Amino acid sequence: MSNISKDKFISWIERYAGHIADQKDYLTELDSAIGDADHGANMHRGFQAVLAKKADLQNKDVGGLFKSVAMTLIQTVGGASGALYGTFFLQASTAAGAKPELSPAEFGTVLDKGLAGIVLRGKAAVGDKTMVDALQPAIKAYKYSIGAGEDLQKALESATVAAEEGLRSTIPIVARKGRASYLGERSAGHADPGATSTVLLFRAAAETLSL
Amino acid sequence: MKKLINSPENVVLESITGLGAAFSGIIKVHTNPNFITRADAPVKGKVALVSGGGSGHEPMHGGFVGRGMLDAACPGAVFTSPTPDQMYEATKAVNGGNGVLHIVKNYTGDVMNFEMAADLARAEAIEVEAVVIDDDVAVKDSLYTAGRRGVGTTVLAEKICGAAAEAGGSLKEVAALCHKVNANGRSMGMALTSCTVPHVGKPTFDLPEDEMEIGIGIHGEPGRTRTKLKSADEITETLLGPIVEDLPFKSGDEVLLFVNSMGGTPLLELFVIYRKAHEILTKAGIKVTRSLVGPYITSLEMAGTSITVLKLDDELTRLWDAPVLTPGLRWGA
Numbered sequence: 001m002s003n004i005s006k007d008k009f010i011s012w013i014e015r016y017a018g019h020i021a022d023q024k025d026y027l028t029e030l031d032s033a034i035g036d037a038d039h040g041a042n043m044h045r046g047f048q049a050v051l052a053k054k055a056d057l058q059n060k061d062v063g064g065l066f067k068s069v070a071m072t073l074i075q076t077v078g079g080a081s082g083a084l085y086g087t088f089f090l091q092a093s094t095a096a097g098a099k100p101e102l103s104p105a106e107f108g109t110v111l112d113k114g115l116a117g118i119v120l121r122g123k124a125a126v127g128d129k130t131m132v133d134a135l136q137p138a139i140k141a142y143k144y145s146i147g148a149g150e151d152l153q154k155a156l157e158s159a160t161v162a163a164e165e166g167l168r169s170t171i172p173i174v175a176r177k178g179r180a181s182y183l184g185e186r187s188a189g190h191a192d193p194g195a196t197s198t199v200l201l202f203r204a205a206a207e208t209l210s211l
Numbered sequence: 212m213k214k215l216i217n218s219p220e221n222v223v224l225e226s227i228t229g230l231g232a233a234f235s236g237i238i239k240v241h242t243n244p245n246f247i248t249r250a251d252a253p254v255k256g257k258v259a260l261v262s263g264g265g266s267g268h269e270p271m272h273g274g275f276v277g278r279g280m281l282d283a284a285c286p287g288a289v290f291t292s293p294t295p296d297q298m299y300e301a302t303k304a305v306n307g308g309n310g311v312l313h314i315v316k317n318y319t320g321d322v323m324n325f326e327m328a329a330d331l332a333r334a335e336a337i338e339v340e341a342v343v344i345d346d347d348v349a350v351k352d353s354l355y356t357a358g359r360r361g362v363g364t365t366v367l368a369e370k371i372c373g374a375a376a377e378a379g380g381s382l383k384e385v386a387a388l389c390h391k392v393n394a395n396g397r398s399m400g401m402a403l404t405s406c407t408v409p410h411v412g413k414p415t416f417d418l419p420e421d422e423m424e425i426g427i428g429i430h431g432e433p434g435r436t437r438t439k440l441k442s443a444d445e446i447t448e449t450l451l452g453p454i455v456e457d458l459p460f461k462s463g464d465e466v467l468l469f470v471n472s473m474g475g476t477p478l479l480e481l482f483v484i485y486r487k488a489h490e491i492l493t494k495a496g497i498k499v500t501r502s503l504v505g506p507y508i509t510s511l512e513m514a515g516t517s518i519t520v521l522k523l524d525d526e527l528t529r530l531w532d533a534p535v536l537t538p539g540l541r542w543g544a
Contacts (some may be wrong), residue, residue, distance in 0.1 A: 019254075028411060036290050036430040038291050041288075054529065074294060074327065078320065081320070083295070083323035104233055121326075175356075176356060177318045177430075179319060179430070179432055183432070184351065184356075
């Protein structure tokens with residue numbers, strides 16, 4: 001099975017920035033319902049800052065690429081999403097190390113480390129109505145698929161489907177973490193904005209990493 | 212959206228630049244990353260106080276920087292927590308060698324970003340303590356939520372702890388005092404109207420002309436219940452009841468009564484609320500010995516009010532009365 005080159009990871013980040021740009025008003029609308037109406041604008045600001053440093057990204061290994069993304073997000077996004085997405089890429093960076101490319105299995109390990117970082121920082125578990133509800137099942141599906149010998153494209157598509165299912169599962173939940181938890185019962189009936197942006201991350205991966 | 216802005220992107224930077232120009236003798240504005248320090252920072256040997264949060268709550272926190280209150284404030288984007296690099300640079304800039312206290316309002320983003328900043332500062336051997344303020348009785352405190360929000364008590368904690376630091380208190384002492392203020396203060400707010408975040412361009416929520424939102428937070432996030440609009444006296448009872456029951460405040464207690472505007476409510480109305488709150492507390496045998504009335508922790512142009520009651524003792528009263536010289540709060544100095 002072919003490895004994922006650094007250039008493909010750059011394409012992934014670029015595609016994700018594009019999805020965030022396209023969906024920023026929708027993400028903000030979701031956040032107005034149960035949060036503080038800033039998720040789309042904040043993520044967009046952060047990923048535009050990442051794109052502005054694209055020239056720097058090209059000279060880095062995979063770990064360096066993820067670290068640069070992490071630091072930019074930490075400094076520009078703000079809110080919980082800056083700390084959480086920043087932590088995700090920072091942990092992914094440590095796990096990826098100074099490699100020019102990753103095998104699909106290595107990428108699974110990298111994703112796992114990123115998830116562990118988010119769980120530690122945000123202290124959220126599946127079912128709390130957060131991004132973890134999409135991220136955890138997506139990574140599980142990805143690793144299962146790779147472990148079963150399926151190709152990278154298939155694994156990324158499984159991950160995206162699992163993330164989407166995770167996202168849908170957040171709709172009826174009463175939030176237990178983040179600002180939405182202040183609403184109590186009134187948070188039920190709305191999709192979680194962080195889980196929604198997480199789906200886009202996997203959709204962007206399925207559109208770029210194996211091609 | 213009708214706002215006195217040039218562009219949503221520049222509103223925070225342009226506002227803190229104006230604040231710095233208006234109060235150049237008291238504060239200094241630093242940019243990229245953005246933070247505001249006392250003009251004379253760092254004050255050698257003094258414990259430094261750093262706070263911060265999303266913009267849109269002015270005068271909090273930038274307006275509370277100065278002698279007898281904060282050493283630094285970090286303004287995030289509107290209603291968005293500041294980023295770790297801001298608190299890290301602010302912490303370094305005001306560190307007088309005796310440690311730095313971070314005063315953090317309990318919002319998920321604020322807590323996480325302050326934690327990351329504290330990690331960075333500690334890696335450079337700066338002693339950092341953080342106290343999280345969570346005084347909003349509108350939010351049920353349980354293991355299954357992010358906990359109570361930090362609201363009005365934050366202003367009182369920053370004033371009281373600032374006085375203690377000015378008087379030479381150690382980091383441990385000032386942090387313990389901050390916990391004490393948080394433990395003795397309770398708040399609840401309400402909204403008559405929503406507010407519009409500049410980069411969003413439309414109101415955060417719809418609130419019909421004849422309705423109000425009880426238990427609102429300071430970010431335009433909806434509260435717990437929405438009801439038909441009532442009289443000022445009834446609203447005061449609705450807010451004060453849960454506050455008094457929660458601590459609970461008892462007959463014989465001496466308290467500070469803080470009636471706050473969410474931004475759009477004028478003093479004319481705030482004093483109507485204050486009058487009723489004072490009456491209810493007095494009838495319950497609770498003695499109001501100190502007061503604060505005005506827009507101090509706001510939510511952009513939202514109309515509405517929040518009430519905070521802080522139980523006082525001799526120490527807290529003395530520190531409240533101590534001189535303070537900031538853009539937003541000043542007496543005795």
